[in-house]
Amino acid sequence: MAASAGMSASAPGRHEVVVSVEDVTLSFGGVTSLSHVSLQQARGEILAVIGPNGAGKTSLFNCLTGVYVPQSGRIVFYSRRRGPVSIVGHRPHLVNRAGIARTFQTSRLFNALTAFENVKIGVESPQRTGPLGAMLHLPRTRREERESDSRTVELLEFVGLRGRSNDLASALPYGDRRRLEIARALGTGPELLLLDEPAAGTNPAEKAALAELIRDVNARMGVSVLLIEHDMGLVMSLADRIVVLNFGQVIASGTPAEVQRDPAVVEAYLGAPDPEDA
Amino acid sequence: MTGPEGTVGDALSGVHGSLLHPRVFGFIGFGLALWLAVSGRRRYAARVRALSDRVTSLPRRLLPDARVRAGVYLAVLGFAIAYPLALNSYWQEVLVDQIGVYVLLALGLNVVVGFAGLLDLGYIAFYAIGAYSVAYWSGSLPVHPPFHLDPFYAIPLAIVAAMLAGVLLGTPTLRLRGDYLAIVTLGFGEIIQIAATNMQGITGGAPGVVGIPHFKFELFGVHYAWGLSNLPYYYLLLGFVVLVLFAFRSLEHSRVGRAWVAIREDEVAAESAGINVLKYKVMAFAIGASTSGFAGVLEGSKISYIEPADFTVQLSILILVLVIFGGMGSLPGAVVGAAVLQWLPQYLRVHPLLGFQQQDLYLYLGALLIVMMIFRPEGILPSRRREREIGLAEHGIGRADAVGGTSGPIA
Numbered sequence: 001m002a003a004s005a006g007m008s009a010s011a012p013g014r015h016e017v018v019v020s021v022e023d024v025t026l027s028f029g030g031v032t033s034l035s036h037v038s039l040q041q042a043r044g045e046i047l048a049v050i051g052p053n054g055a056g057k058t059s060l061f062n063c064l065t066g067v068y069v070p071q072s073g074r075i076v077f078y079s080r081r082r083g084p085v086s087i088v089g090h091r092p093h094l095v096n097r098a099g100i101a102r103t104f105q106t107s108r109l110f111n112a113l114t115a116f117e118n119v120k121i122g123v124e125s126p127q128r129t130g131p132l133g134a135m136l137h138l139p140r141t142r143r144e145e146r147e148s149d150s151r152t153v154e155l156l157e158f159v160g161l162r163g164r165s166n167d168l169a170s171a172l173p174y175g176d177r178r179r180l181e182i183a184r185a186l187g188t189g190p191e192l193l194l195l196d197e198p199a200a201g202t203n204p205a206e207k208a209a210l211a212e213l214i215r216d217v218n219a220r221m222g223v224s225v226l227l228i229e230h231d232m233g234l235v236m237s238l239a240d241r242i243v244v245l246n247f248g249q250v251i252a253s254g255t256p257a258e259v260q261r262d263p264a265v266v267e268a269y270l271g272a273p274d275p276e277d278a
Numbered sequence: 279m280t281g282p283e284g285t286v287g288d289a290l291s292g293v294h295g296s297l298l299h300p301r302v303f304g305f306i307g308f309g310l311a312l313w314l315a316v317s318g319r320r321r322y323a324a325r326v327r328a329l330s331d332r333v334t335s336l337p338r339r340l341l342p343d344a345r346v347r348a349g350v351y352l353a354v355l356g357f358a359i360a361y362p363l364a365l366n367s368y369w370q371e372v373l374v375d376q377i378g379v380y381v382l383l384a385l386g387l388n389v390v391v392g393f394a395g396l397l398d399l400g401y402i403a404f405y406a407i408g409a410y411s412v413a414y415w416s417g418s419l420p421v422h423p424p425f426h427l428d429p430f431y432a433i434p435l436a437i438v439a440a441m442l443a444g445v446l447l448g449t450p451t452l453r454l455r456g457d458y459l460a461i462v463t464l465g466f467g468e469i470i471q472i473a474a475t476n477m478q479g480i481t482g483g484a485p486g487v488v489g490i491p492h493f494k495f496e497l498f499g500v501h502y503a504w505g506l507s508n509l510p511y512y513y514l515l516l517g518f519v520v521l522v523l524f525a526f527r528s529l530e531h532s533r534v535g536r537a538w539v540a541i542r543e544d545e546v547a548a549e550s551a552g553i554n555v556l557k558y559k560v561m562a563f564a565i566g567a568s569t570s571g572f573a574g575v576l577e578g579s580k581i582s583y584i585e586p587a588d589f590t591v592q593l594s595i596l597i598l599v600l601v602i603f604g605g606m607g608s609l610p611g612a613v614v615g616a617a618v619l620q621w622l623p624q625y626l627r628v629h630p631l632l633g634f635q636q637q638d639l640y641l642y643l644g645a646l647l648i649v650m651m652i653f654r655p656e657g658i659l660p661s662r663r664r665e666r667e668i669g670l671a672e673h674g675i676g677r678a679d680a681v682g683g684t685s686g687p688i689a
Contacts, residue, residue, distance in 0.1 A: 065550055067546070067549075091549070091554075092549040092550050093549050093550075093552050093553055093554045093555065096549075096550055096552035097552055101550070101551075101552075102550050104546075104550075108544050108546065108547035109544075109547070110539060110540050110543045110544060110547065110548075111543065111667075111670050112539070112663050112664075112666035112667040112670055113536075113539060113540075113543070113663070117536060117539075120536065121536050121537065121540050121551055121553070122552065124533045124536070125537075125551055125552030125553050126552060127533060129532065129534070130534070131529060131534050131561055131565060134528055134529050134532030134533060134534045134535070135524075135525040135526075135528050135529055135532075136525075137528060141532065141533075144533070145532075145533075148533075168666065170666075170670050184551055185550075185551070187551075188551060188552045
């Protein structure tokens with residue numbers, strides 16, 4: 001993470017900015033997935049990105065986590081620990097180390113491992129124990145093992161999976177898998193958490209519990225949350241601010257109430273219900 | 279590699295000796311039986327599995343108890359120390375050259391294939407690098423080292439050389455996934471063998487290197503020389519295997535081991551959980567390579583003769599078969615798998631059964647591999663994690679295949 005973006009990046013407005021996407025364009029061959037997308041998220045904010053299927057929401061997430069490298073534009077993450085960090089061109093694990101963690105649209109857990117091990121992998125990823133330390137059980141290794149064990153228990157408790165810590169990830173019900181993925185992401189100690197459709201496929205009770213969890217993550221852990229979600233009820237109740245994408249472009253942004261009234265949004269998304277949306 | 283060698287007199291002797299040899303019909307029958315077994319899989323797989331589970335369930339029921347487990351390991355170790363004393367020199371030689379060295383090789387490859395899920399088909403190249411390193415440092419090669427070292431002290435240097443080769447090969451190639459990596463490593467194995475054959479001025483070429491000295495140890499007034507007898511090599515090997523077992527076991531249950539599982543299961547998820555995928559893959563590669571390098575040093579010095587023909591691709595495949603047979607990712611599996619599969623042909627050589635001939639070995643190994651893949655893909659002593667992965671893959675969850683985690687496309 002050598003490349004710093006300098007402190008000059010656009011003025012944070014009223015609040016301190018946690019991430020700033022500036023004029024990002026991403027295309028695959030002739031298909032433009034994101035076209036001159038700019039957005040800013042304030043620290044501590046829950047920001048939702050909505051838009052019809054194919055609008056480029058997940059592409060945006062992949063750019064933010066280093067999975068895709070956009071053709072042009074800048075993405076600057078303002079880390080509390082490291083100052084401004086330019087995301088573009090860094091491998092996903094470095095982006096994670098800088099303080100951005102994510103979950104996936106279809107949960108990608110380590111299915112043959114237990115819930116405990118899944119979270120622990122996240123918790124211990126910034127640690128320093130190498131193969132020699134591990135083989136020789138050096139003092140640092142033992143200390144780090146103890147630390148990550150207790151942190152893992154805390155996180156499982158936090159997401160409400162304490163009782164299932166020895167269950168295989170594959171054996172968990174859908175809602176719990178979502179929670180486990182959030183716990184694994186939180187384990188890496190993020191300042192910004194990206195959630196890609198966390199409530200997709202959950203039942204109403206699970207959905208309400210998830211909303212509660214996301215609020216907790218935001219309020220109690222002080223983690224900024226960037227959220228992709230199709231469920232409008234959830235988005236309206238959770239988000240401080242909403243950004244609307246359509247055909248790879250930002251067509252509106254503002255508070256939930258503002259966005260709901262925006263005619264462009266109504267036309268593109270809310271007014272004409274997408275048959276694929278649940 | 280099958281079939282007897284031709285003779286000069288009769289132009290068709292090859293055909294008589296191989297294609298029309300009575301054994302060929304035996305193989306065809308064997309193949310047909312195998313085919314029937316495959317097609318009868320649906321009906322019998324469950325029954326065969328239940329049977330094999332019943333056979334292996336006793337140790338598993340006993341082994342969760344740490345005391346029982348420690349007892350079993352101690353008993354095995356005691357047996358491994360005492361038993362060779364009762365063997366004649368032929369079997370002692372088999373124990374070192376055919377079993378011990380291969381157990382070590384299988385343990386090393388198990389880290390690469392079993393722990394990290396990387397298919398390495400050029401593994402034997404590191405063994406060659408270890409063997410040629412010891413030849414170099416002891417001054418047996420046409421090129422001479424800056425200073426001569428006794429082979430015993432060349433061990434760390436040879437291990438480092440093999441590890442460096444692993445890092446050098448791994449760093450550019452481990453970005454590749456699955457099949458591509460297998461192809462590159464296959465090529466690397468070939469390159470090392472061909473280079474050893476053709477770079478006569480450096481390696482001595484196809485005739486090989488003779489007169490690599492035996493290990494000698496002289497430190498603080500204690501000195502010991504390994505000679506022609508097999509047992510001292512055996513005990514050195516046994517010591518190293520025990521050491522490696524402890525080290526790899528700790529590794530498996532550490533941060534590093536869990537990172538490997540994560541990479542094996544889902545590379546994209548592992549990366550976004552902050553794991554430096556390339557670093558951990560190179561690490562697995564280097565650890566496997568250095569183990570293989572040590573085996574090369576030991577064999578080179580013991581036999582005191584190496585030639586490029588010792589390091590064939592076939593040998594890489596053989597070691598892979600040992601690991602798969604034992605159970606990928608399982609340390610006891612690698613030991614038992616290598617010991618059983620390497621002992622059996624030697625036993626059959628002395629006590630022929632059903633017309634077994636040494637040159638048909640790979641035919642049987644291939645058949646064995648097919649049968650294993652159908653009925654017991656997790657190996658004879660499976661690792662618990664691997665067993666779960668294979669179970670999940672059979673139910674369509676996750677991406678575990680026979681050899682390792684190749685990640686799907688990015689979401």
